[in-house]
Amino acid sequence: MEAIAIYFRRIAFLCRKELITLLKEPSSRAMLFMPALMQALLFGYGATFDLRHVPYAVLDLSGGQASSELLSRMDGAGMFERTATLASSAQIAGVIDANEVLLAISIPADFEQRLAAGQSARLQLIMDGRNSTTAGAAAGYIGSIVADFNRERINREWFNRTQLNQMDATGGQAVQLVTRSWYNPNLESRWQLMPALIAALSMLQTLLIAALSVAREREQGTFDQLLVTPLTPMQILIGKALPSILVGLVQSTIILLIIRFWFQIPMAGSVGVLYLALAVFTVASVGIGLSISAVAANMQQAMLYTFLLIMPLMLLSGLMTPVANMPKVLQVATYANPLRFGIDLVRRVYLEGAGLQDVGFNFIPMLAVAAITLPLAAWLFRNRLT
Numbered sequence: 001m002e003a004i005a006i007y008f009r010r011i012a013f014l015c016r017k018e019l020i021t022l023l024k025e026p027s028s029r030a031m032l033f034m035p036a037l038m039q040a041l042l043f044g045y046g047a048t049f050d051l052r053h054v055p056y057a058v059l060d061l062s063g064g065q066a067s068s069e070l071l072s073r074m075d076g077a078g079m080f081e082r083t084a085t086l087a088s089s090a091q092i093a094g095v096i097d098a099n100e101v102l103l104a105i106s107i108p109a110d111f112e113q114r115l116a117a118g119q120s121a122r123l124q125l126i127m128d129g130r131n132s133t134t135a136g137a138a139a140g141y142i143g144s145i146v147a148d149f150n151r152e153r154i155n156r157e158w159f160n161r162t163q164l165n166q167m168d169a170t171g172g173q174a175v176q177l178v179t180r181s182w183y184n185p186n187l188e189s190r191w192q193l194m195p196a197l198i199a200a201l202s203m204l205q206t207l208l209i210a211a212l213s214v215a216r217e218r219e220q221g222t223f224d225q226l227l228v229t230p231l232t233p234m235q236i237l238i239g240k241a242l243p244s245i246l247v248g249l250v251q252s253t254i255i256l257l258i259i260r261f262w263f264q265i266p267m268a269g270s271v272g273v274l275y276l277a278l279a280v281f282t283v284a285s286v287g288i289g290l291s292i293s294a295v296a297a298n299m300q301q302a303m304l305y306t307f308l309l310i311m312p313l314m315l316l317s318g319l320m321t322p323v324a325n326m327p328k329v330l331q332v333a334t335y336a337n338p339l340r341f342g343i344d345l346v347r348r349v350y351l352e353g354a355g356l357q358d359v360g361f362n363f364i365p366m367l368a369v370a371a372i373t374l375p376l377a378a379w380l381f382r383n384r385l386t
Contacts, residue, residue, distance in 0.1 A: 010231055014239025018213065022243060032205065036251040039201050040258045044194055054138045057084035057095050057104040064112030066153075070123075071105075073145050080138075096128050102135055103127045105142075115153070183268070183351045194259045195350040196319050198252050199278065199342035203285045203313070206248035208306050210289025213240045214381070215302035233381040237374065240293075241286045248282040249275070259350075268353030277349060277359070281342035284366040287373030288338075294380030313339050338366045 023029050056074075060067050074080045084095050092104045106124040114121040125142060127135040184191045231239070256274075259265050267274075289306070296302035316323075316330060317339040323331055334340045341362040348354040 007235070011235050011239050011242075014231065014235065015242045018240060018243040019246075021216075022209070022247065032209075032247055033251065033254060035205065036201055036254050037258065040194075040197055040255045041262070043197055043201075044190060044258070044263050051079045051134065051137055051141060054080050054103070054134070055083040055101045056080055056138075057086055057092065057101045058082055059086040059089060059092065059104065059106045061109040062107045062111035066112050066115050067107045070107075070146070070149050073149060074105075074142070077141065077145065079141065092126055096126065099128075101128075102131060103138055103142075190263065191265055191351065192347070193319075194263060194265055195347050196343040198255045198259065198346045198350070199281055199339060200314065200317065200319055201255055202248045202251040202278075202282070203339055203342070204310060205251060206244055206282055206285050207289045207292075207310065208303070209247055210241070210244040210286045211292040211296065211302040211306045212299055213244065213290070214293040215296045215299045219298045233378045236381050237290065237378045240290060241283070241374070244286045244289065245279070245282050248285065249278060252278050252282070265350075267350050269349035269351075270353075270355065273354075273356050273359070274346065274349045276356070277342065277345040277363070280363055280366050280370070281338055281345070284338035284342075284369040284373070287370045287377065290377035291373045291380065294377045313337055316340065317343055319343055335365050336369065338369045341365050 022032065058071060060071065071082075075082060083101055084091075086092060086095070086104070089106060092106070095101045096104060104126045106126065108122060108124075111121045111123070123146065125139060127139060129135065260267055288309070292305045292309070293302055296305055316326070316334045316337050318334075319339075323334050323340060326334070345359050345362045348359050352358075
């Protein structure tokens with residue numbers, strides 16, 4: 001028992017040393033937690049795909065009641081702002097090239113006549129392909145507005161031609177589509193993005209802190225002092241890993257509190273399951289960071305290796321684009337990326353209320369990464385010590 005107590009006491013001393021190194025200066029403490037706070041707020045307000053303000057131009061060569069009704073529906077949608085009313089098609093290129101509008105709507109001169117004759121009337125939509133994501137989303141909204149316009153126009157004409165006493169038991173109503181979105185009722189992109197940041201933002205600094213831990217020792221010359229201590233490579237590994245894991249969980253908590261209480265995104269799942277997922281994810285991230293730290297000869301190399309690794313991890317995580325849309329080779333490569341499964345876990349637990357039995361598979365790749373990287377780091381420490 002005394003040997004076990006000594007074993008863990010040595011680990012505790014090394015953890016205390018690491019925490020003192022990280023927290024001894026006020027600037028260091030601020031750098032550990034302020035970036036997570038600021039990045040969560042910036043992503044919450046800045047990184048959104050929701051359409052709030054879409055400037056558009058109109059070329060209405062028809063000038064009839066139907067075109068006026070359709071344009072009034074767009075103006076009343078709350079997201080479209082008519083910034084230019086054009087007189088000829090030659091003006092369309094100028095307003096789009098000058099970034100004055102995102103799209104232009106051209107209504108032909110025979111628009112009203114064709115509708116009155118019961119024929120299809122074409123409506124041309126010219127979009128700025130330089131901003132394809134927003135333009136595509138805006139085109140989708142315009143498509144739904146046009147569909148509602150068509151449906152109401154057909155219903156109105158049907159009622160004008162049919163006597164009330166000839167209606168059947170259904171009341172003569174056209175088929176209507178009623179949609180309902182689960183887990184995100186208002187289809188706000190913030191709800192889809194922000195929970196993923198609990199894992200993504202904490203990984204940025206957790207990976208960097210772990211990567212710098214041993215590299216800092218070598219650069220400052222204190223790594224040689226570890227050579228003459230009775231600490232084993234496994235004790236060094238645990239003593240270096242625990243402070244980084246603690247910092248990562250604190251950063252995740254800060255981001256979680258901002259999402260829940262500042263942006264008021266309701267949490268449907270269990271806090272216990274969420275923190276279990278975050279703990280496993282953070283251990284896997286720290287394992288990668290310590291492996292980098294054991295390989296790097298100095299802090300500059302550790303930072304360079306970390307920054308080179310972070311971008312592929314982010315791109316292959318499903319944070320912005322679904323993993324299912326990636327090529328098959330990259331989909332296979334994502335199994336080595338703990339961020340992919342960390343983001344999926346957090347999203348499902350936070351938004352869906354998924355339980356441990358629903359997300360259990362996601363733990364396997366993260367535990368596999370930790371089982372490979374942590375022993376690898378210990379083996380590298382042992383080689384460095386001999």
